[in-house]
Amino acid sequence: MTGWTVLAADGLVTLQDRGRPGLAHLGVPRAGALDAPAAALARRLVGGGVDDAVLEATLAGVALRAGSSRWVAVTGAPCAVAVDGRPVGHGRAVRVPAGSELVLGPARAGVRSYLAVGGGWADEPVLGSRSTDTLGGVGPPPVRPGRVLPVGPADPAPPGGDVPGVGGGWPGEPLLRVDPGPRLDRFAAGTLGRLCATAWSASGDADRVGLRLVGPALERVDDRELPSEGMVAGAVxxxxxxxxxxxxxxxxxxxxxxxxxxxxxAELAACAQLRPGDPVRFSRAPRA
Amino acid sequence: MDAAGRGTVSGGLAGVVEVGPAALLVEVADATAALDLAAHLRAVRVPAVEVVPGACTVLLDGVARDDAAAARAAVAAWAAAWVPGTAPPDGEVVELPTVYDGPDLDDVAARWGTDRDGAVERHTATVFVSAFCGFAPGFAYLAGLGDDLAVPRLATPRTAVPPGSVGLAGAWCGVYPTRSPGGWRLLGRTDALLWDPSRDRPALLAPGTRVRFVPA
Incomplete structure (x- = not known):
């Protein structure tokens, strides 16, 4: 048995890779790691490929028993990381011997931590991706205690080379750069300015579908039903x-x-790490 | 066109609006034009990751900055050749065997000024076309009913609609691929498998597919 057994998963824990591009016309959400740069960093730290799946833990952490020796790396929301009770680093490659227990503690800041394993988490892909889509239920189900996660074959040698992007502080209040939306004409004059002038905060019901904001209501001047149209990630x-x-x-x-x-x-990663109540602001992106 | 890319409807094209730096929303006259444009853009391999038809739009998402001009040119080429009143694309016809025992069948029949049999007759006589998907994987918005047969959504959506339920909202018809909440008025149910990611074509009713309901 070389799979890794999930011992604890209190918050939402899912497998995520780069998602399922190209299927939106069938109603299939893209899915994929919400903090994509953090997930990519974790993959690079263990010497993984760009399409390897990582675990995305939400707020509460996750614990696993290693079924095989592997390098792992934890990135994203800072959290305690321990192997058999011994603290090891966040943001670097760590060797976990077969039989050992790996524990990611609750996020100390931010929301989503990423766990990459050498060889990648190897659940069967669905429509070309191992990502869990929480809206439509495409892909593997969320990770629960007792599940055994297969891992791919991996080189036992330590991953080498420089990995840029490690270190630096956790960002403070994010300033999200926005472009005008396609339906600005459905809002009162000056609404984009008000969006950018308002101190918003993240609501308590943030999930992988959307980041809901708390603040003054934006005034719609055209309440006719808008015929359904395609949506992009980042659409407000x-x-x-x-x-x-x-x-x-x-x-x-x-x-x-x-x-x-x-x-x-580029700002969506910051959206993924906002805790309920965290402040957030918008600003007009410079014209490209 | 003005600075926002909007113009008058000509050749089926109403405008092209930027949706951030990497997506374009093309506004067209109606669902038929949207389907036709989406099919055209796929056929010419428009440089976009996603080509998503909507009710009267086509979204091109994942357009690299250097490809935006080519994407706009592909849209313009379609618009120049588009003929208003063009029939929906000649998609495959899928027949959905349907049991007409839905909880809203009587209500819909009353709104249509007919009885159960009359409502079933109208529904089964219609050749629908899948205009676009959304709401859930494999959930298709089926066009074909006239606006005179449009029905409002339920004031209070049901918390759970069984998979295979056939419903109406506005002039759209839809079939729920999976169990989910929903506010569509339910006419009946089908055993057809609407969504199966292990199939070559995971969505039975992909945009452009024609659909006929047959009494089971």
Whole structure:
């Protein structure tokens, strides 16, 4: 038995890779790691390929028993990492011997931590990806205690080479750069300015589908139903209650709420790490 | 066109709007035009990761900055050749055997000014076309009913609609691929497997597919 057994998974824990691009017209969300740069860093630290799957733990951490010796790396939201009770580093490759227990503690800041393993988590791909889509249920189910996660074959030698991107502090209040949305004309004049001038905070019901924001309602001036249209990750949708939602990786592929602004792709990782109540602001992106 | 890329409807094209730096939303006259444009853009291998038809739009997502001009040119080429009133693309016809025993069948029949048999007759006489997907993997918005047969959504959505349920919302018809909450008025149910990721074609009713409901 070379699989790794899940001992504890309190928050949402899912397998994620780069997702399922190209299927949006069938109603299949892209899915994939919400903090993509952190997931990519974890893969690089263990010498993995760009399509290797990692575990995405949400707030509460995860514990596993190693079925085989492997290098692992934890990135993203900072958390305690221990092998058989011995603290090891976050953001670096660590060797875990077969039979050992690896524990990721709760996130000390941010929301989502990533665990990469040498050889990658090797669950059967669905439509070309091992990502769990929490909206449509495509891909492997969320990880629960008792599940045995297969791992791919890996070179036992330590991963070598420089890995840029490690270190640096945890970002403070993120400033999300936005472009004007395609349905700005459905809002009162000056709404984009108000979006950017307002101190928002992340709501308590953030999930992989969208980041909901708490603040003053944005005023829609055209309440006719918008015929359903394709949605992009980062779209700032405004439902009838006026509270904006930033669409994340598991967002529905089409929708009928007007989009007031679009968050730049590079900022979505920051959206993925906002805790309920965390402050967040928007600013107009410079014209490319 | 003005600075936002909007213009008058000509050749089926109403405008091209940027959705951030890597996506374009093409606005067209109606669902038929959207389907036709989406099929055209796929056929010419438009440089986009996603080509997503909507009710009267096509979204091109994942367009690299250097490819935006080529993507716009592909849209313009389609618009120049588009003829209003063009029939929906000649997609395969899928027949869905349907048991008409839905909880809203009587209500829909009353709204249509007919009885159960009359409602079933109208529904089965219609050749629908899958205009676009959304809401859930494999959930297709089926066009074909006239606006005079449009019905409002339920005021309070059901918390759980069984898979295979056939419903109406507005002038759209849809079949729930999986168990989910839903506010569509339910006419009946089909055993057809709408969504199966292990199939070559995971969505039975991919955009462009024509659909006929037959009494089971």
């Amino acid at each position: 949708q405004v439902p009838p209650d006026g509270r904006p939602v930033v669409l994340l990786a598991d967002h529905p592929t089409t929708g009928g709420y007007p989009v007031v602004a679009v968050v730049r792709a």
